[in-house]
Amino acid sequence: MKRRDVLNLFSSATGAALLGTHAPGWAQAVQQRATGATDRILVLIELKGGNDGLNMVVPYTDDTYYQLRSSIAIARDSVIRIDSRMGLHPDLQALVPLWEKDELAIVQGVGYPQANLSHFRSIEIWETASRSGEYLADGWVARAMKAGYGRDVHFAAEGVLIGLNDFGPLAGARAVTLYNPEAFVNQARFAMPGHASGNPALQHLLRVENDVSEAAQALRGEKFAFATEFPANGFGSSVRAAAQVVATQRGKAGVPVIVLTLGSFDTHQGQLGIQAGLLRQLGEGLAALRSSLTELGAWDRTLVMTFSEFGRRARQNQSNGTDHGTVAPHFVAGGAVRGGLYGPAPELTRLDGTQNLYYSTDFRQLYATVARDWWGVNPDNVVRGRFEPVGFLRT
Amino acid sequence: MTPARVMAALLLAAGMAAAQAAPRAMTQAEARHLLVRTGFAPTQAEVDRIAGQDAQRVVADLVARAQAARPLYPPPDFVSEPPPIPNTLLKSKEEQLAMRQQQLRESLELKTWWMREMIETPTPLAERMVLFWHNHFATSQQKVFRSQAMWHQHQVLRAEALGNFRRLLHGVAKDPAMLVYLDGANSRKEAPNENFAREVMELFTLGEASQGGGYSEQDIKEAARAFTGWSIEYADFSYRFRPALHDNGNKTVLGQSGNFDGDAVLDVMLEQPAAARFITAKLWKEFVSPVPEAREVERIAQDFRASGYDIATAVRELLLSPAFWAPANRGSLIKSPVDLVVGTVRQFGFSYTDTMPFVLKSAQLGQNLLVPPNVKGWPGYTEWINTATLLERKRFTEQLFRAVELRGESKEPPIAMGPGGRMLPGDGSAMMQNAAAGPGAPRLPGRDGIMRVAEGMAKITFDPEQWLSQYGGHADREPSDELKARLARTLLAVPATHDIAPGTVGVAYLRTLTLDPAYQLK
Numbered sequence: 001m002k003r004r005d006v007l008n009l010f011s012s013a014t015g016a017a018l019l020g021t022h023a024p025g026w027a028q029a030v031q032q033r034a035t036g037a038t039d040r041i042l043v044l045i046e047l048k049g050g051n052d053g054l055n056m057v058v059p060y061t062d063d064t065y066y067q068l069r070s071s072i073a074i075a076r077d078s079v080i081r082i083d084s085r086m087g088l089h090p091d092l093q094a095l096v097p098l099w100e101k102d103e104l105a106i107v108q109g110v111g112y113p114q115a116n117l118s119h120f121r122s123i124e125i126w127e128t129a130s131r132s133g134e135y136l137a138d139g140w141v142a143r144a145m146k147a148g149y150g151r152d153v154h155f156a157a158e159g160v161l162i163g164l165n166d167f168g169p170l171a172g173a174r175a176v177t178l179y180n181p182e183a184f185v186n187q188a189r190f191a192m193p194g195h196a197s198g199n200p201a202l203q204h205l206l207r208v209e210n211d212v213s214e215a216a217q218a219l220r221g222e223k224f225a226f227a228t229e230f231p232a233n234g235f236g237s238s239v240r241a242a243a244q245v246v247a248t249q250r251g252k253a254g255v256p257v258i259v260l261t262l263g264s265f266d267t268h269q270g271q272l273g274i275q276a277g278l279l280r281q282l283g284e285g286l287a288a289l290r291s292s293l294t295e296l297g298a299w300d301r302t303l304v305m306t307f308s309e310f311g312r313r314a315r316q317n318q319s320n321g322t323d324h325g326t327v328a329p330h331f332v333a334g335g336a337v338r339g340g341l342y343g344p345a346p347e348l349t350r351l352d353g354t355q356n357l358y359y360s361t362d363f364r365q366l367y368a369t370v371a372r373d374w375w376g377v378n379p380d381n382v383v384r385g386r387f388e389p390v391g392f393l394r395t
Numbered sequence: 396m397t398p399a400r401v402m403a404a405l406l407l408a409a410g411m412a413a414a415q416a417a418p419r420a421m422t423q424a425e426a427r428h429l430l431v432r433t434g435f436a437p438t439q440a441e442v443d444r445i446a447g448q449d450a451q452r453v454v455a456d457l458v459a460r461a462q463a464a465r466p467l468y469p470p471p472d473f474v475s476e477p478p479p480i481p482n483t484l485l486k487s488k489e490e491q492l493a494m495r496q497q498q499l500r501e502s503l504e505l506k507t508w509w510m511r512e513m514i515e516t517p518t519p520l521a522e523r524m525v526l527f528w529h530n531h532f533a534t535s536q537q538k539v540f541r542s543q544a545m546w547h548q549h550q551v552l553r554a555e556a557l558g559n560f561r562r563l564l565h566g567v568a569k570d571p572a573m574l575v576y577l578d579g580a581n582s583r584k585e586a587p588n589e590n591f592a593r594e595v596m597e598l599f600t601l602g603e604a605s606q607g608g609g610y611s612e613q614d615i616k617e618a619a620r621a622f623t624g625w626s627i628e629y630a631d632f633s634y635r636f637r638p639a640l641h642d643n644g645n646k647t648v649l650g651q652s653g654n655f656d657g658d659a660v661l662d663v664m665l666e667q668p669a670a671a672r673f674i675t676a677k678l679w680k681e682f683v684s685p686v687p688e689a690r691e692v693e694r695i696a697q698d699f700r701a702s703g704y705d706i707a708t709a710v711r712e713l714l715l716s717p718a719f720w721a722p723a724n725r726g727s728l729i730k731s732p733v734d735l736v737v738g739t740v741r742q743f744g745f746s747y748t749d750t751m752p753f754v755l756k757s758a759q760l761g762q763n764l765l766v767p768p769n770v771k772g773w774p775g776y777t778e779w780i781n782t783a784t785l786l787e788r789k790r791f792t793e794q795l796f797r798a799v800e801l802r803g804e805s806k807e808p809p810i811a812m813g814p815g816g817r818m819l820p821g822d823g824s825a826m827m828q829n830a831a832a833g834p835g836a837p838r839l840p841g842r843d844g845i846m847r848v849a850e851g852m853a854k855i856t857f858d859p860e861q862w863l864s865q866y867g868g869h870a871d872r873e874p875s876d877e878l879k880a881r882l883a884r885t886l887l888a889v890p891a892t893h894d895i896a897p898g899t900v901g902v903a904y905l906r907t908l909t910l911d912p913a914y915q916l917k
């Protein structure tokens with residue numbers, strides 16, 4: 001039995017109960033996993049700039065949709081129909097196998113009360129899971145770690161952000177940011193780990209020095225030769241880096257969260273072409289992620305979730321684009337996901353005073369689901385209040 | 396004794412204690428500490444100028460000279476141009492895009508100008524105070540979207556940086572940048588916007604309600620009514636009171652009632668002892684230590700309030716307080732990105748032709764001037780340091796010195812702007828988007844700007860032989876044990892955490908010292 005497996009078994013309350021029920025290698029073999037198992041991977045994908053949900057998950061039978069978007073609607077006969085009312089944008093073709101395998105959940109109508117339409121402020125609200133008028137320092141993932149996820153294992157790093165300087169949901173966590181594991185290990189030569197002593201400021205610095213060298217230590221290792229072909233674009237490179245991070249963690253305490261980014265989706269003008277290209281990258285990147293993590297035997301313990309600062313206005317603007325809105329659907333994918341559509345699609349005939357859609361699912365319900373059902377921690381501490389989880393996980 | 400006399404005696408005793416604590420003849424270390432905290436990392440000449448002198452006299456002089464300071468360089472040209480047409484009147488997308496690019500360019504010019512002032516000023520306390528107030532009254536170009544308004548606000552901050560907090564507060568509250576940033580400009584009696592009313596209490600004067608601010612949600616609602624009508628004349632982007640939008644009714648704020656306007660409500664806030672306490676505690680965290688001492692804050696806050704909110708009074712008392720001189724508080728603060736960049740350039744006397752690379756480096760390290768992350772400003776202290784920013788900080792000094800060490804052998808620019816040792820522009824569109832989209836991330840100045848930055852970076856240099864010669868050292872020789880100790884005291888606020896390998900020669904020795912975690916402290 002690998003050291004990590006032993007750690008996993010003894011690390012969570014429910015893990016101990018599994019002792020003896022699974023042979024060595026269960027981490028790769030078993031699909032039904034204990035809530036809170038510490039070898040789980042959450043991949044967050046930020047769709048930067050505010051993705052237009054109505055053209056991603058298209059209400060192709062709704063005449064109002066076609067009235068609101070006379071020149072930028074996705075034509076009825078080109079959508080990928082996933083039920084009798086909703087269809088996917090045609091450039092999301094690569095996601096069809098996931099949908100058919102029941103590994104893709106789509107949560108519709110996601111937003112929050114008193115939506116803020118500034119990119120910078122609204123993404124901060126999503127990252128910190130704050131109320132609209134509240135400023136929090138820690139990201140929501142950091143709060144989950146503090147709420148006890150992986151309390152008894154020692155993660156190499158609590159999170160890895162690919163190509164980002166901003167820690168976002170991981171602000172306040174023990175996280176590292178990198179373009180690829182090799183370059184990070186190289187840069188980490190500057191780290192000066194040591195016993196954390198001195199005043200609190202110096203102790204903090206030394207802790208971070210230690211975090212860098214510890215993460216670098218864990219990310220060292222031979223490059224895994226994937227059979228998967230990664231798309232030859234920026235997002236494809238990020239997906240490859242994410243897969244390499246997972247590969248280096250075999251037999252180690254692991255990295256529970258990886259954050260990727262794609263965009264800009266800020267399509268105020270000429271939306272059709274821009275969004276099509278981005279959604280194609282998203283779909284193909286997700287498919288490559290699934291394929292590469294399946295090679296590593298890690299797909300069943302991986303949960304992928306998109307987020308974005310907001311959706312876009314229901315009615316198109318004068319420039320064949322859309323302006324900042326309130327509500328959008330989000331993708332949740334993975335081997336442990338129960339696929340399908342969740343939550344009602346927004347009603348296009350019902351707009352608020354700013355001509356925006358009403359949300360039906362609070363984004364903190366998604367986080368609460370991850371906290372409770374994926375990590376096994378009390379969601380109230382993570383989202384700071386009661387938010388009903390969404391049942392998109394099989395375990 | 397009457398209560399007033401008791402109070403006077405207590406104040407006198409406290410004042411004497413402070414006078415005793417502040418050294419009569421500052422050591423080199425004490426002189427250095429005073430200059431680091433009131434400015435940026437000083438040169439040896441600056442330290443020598445005040446070492447051996449009475450701290451009380453030097454502090455008075457530092458404050459007086461900062462009050463009299465004027466900028467060294469004329470402001471960027473755009474500040475005297477007519478204000479731009481409101482964006483909503485620009486019909487074509489091309490015009491709007493051009494406007495965005497113009498705003499980006501102008502705000503970079505303003506930051507570059509300010510960065511140069513910070514690096515070259517003979518009165519760094521003045522610049523530190525402007526930066527302090529920029530962080531206190533945090534307002535972002537990203538929302539204000541008018542470089543001229545940001546410049547105008549900058550002038551308001553500058554004028555009262557060590558002046559009067561009452562005038563500063565009233566000035567900032569009516570300044571168009573703040574009226575846009577916190578949505579006051581469109582607040583009217585039918586629908587008062589509570590954004591400014593809330594933040595002026597929580598962040599600008601009283602402090603969080605749960606932390607002793609002592610206001611209620613109802614106070615916010617009532618104060619919001621008083622601020623209605625404070626608006627903007629969009630033709631020249633100036634402040635304008637619009638009586639038709641103002642609520643003339645009776646308001647009750649913090650226990651006082653009257654037909655208050657915004658000015659009256661600000662004065663009601665300043666009548667609260669909590670206001671002086673809150674500002675004093677914030678200044679304490681800037682100058683003294685991360686954890687204010689309640690009793691000392693109370694003493695200084697009372698004097699601050701009694702002086703009619705004279706900022707210099709509070710700053711002088713903080714700098715002469717026993718806590719400021721306590722050895723335990725030496726090196727207890729973390730350098731901000733601006734501290735690190737400006738301090739390094741000043742202390743070593745790096746030469747440069749353009750300060751834009753320093754603006755971008757500071758932004759990359761998490762402090763994008765004119766673009767604080769939100770109305771709370773940069774959280775600072777330990778929040779400056781995470782795995783990414785720490786490595787980038789080290790890469791900054793590493794490469795500054797490496798370029799000197801390799802001079803003549805390499806064409807590499809001394810500062811690479813992107814992670815992994817690469818320059819951002821060459822890193823492809825994904826990275827450009829990341830750089831452009833993240834809050835706090837640097838905004839790149841277009842293709843011409845990129846060329847300008849690359850050229851600016853290539854021209855940053857420093858003469859290690861000359862710098863080391865003031866201590867009797869040499870760039871190509873290992874320092875003596877005595878010199879090693881001297882360099883550590885000169886460059887680090889606390890002892891180094893790591894030993895440097897024997898045989899390391901002068902310039903490499905300096906580089907390695909800047910990589911020690913202790914270099915990030917002040």
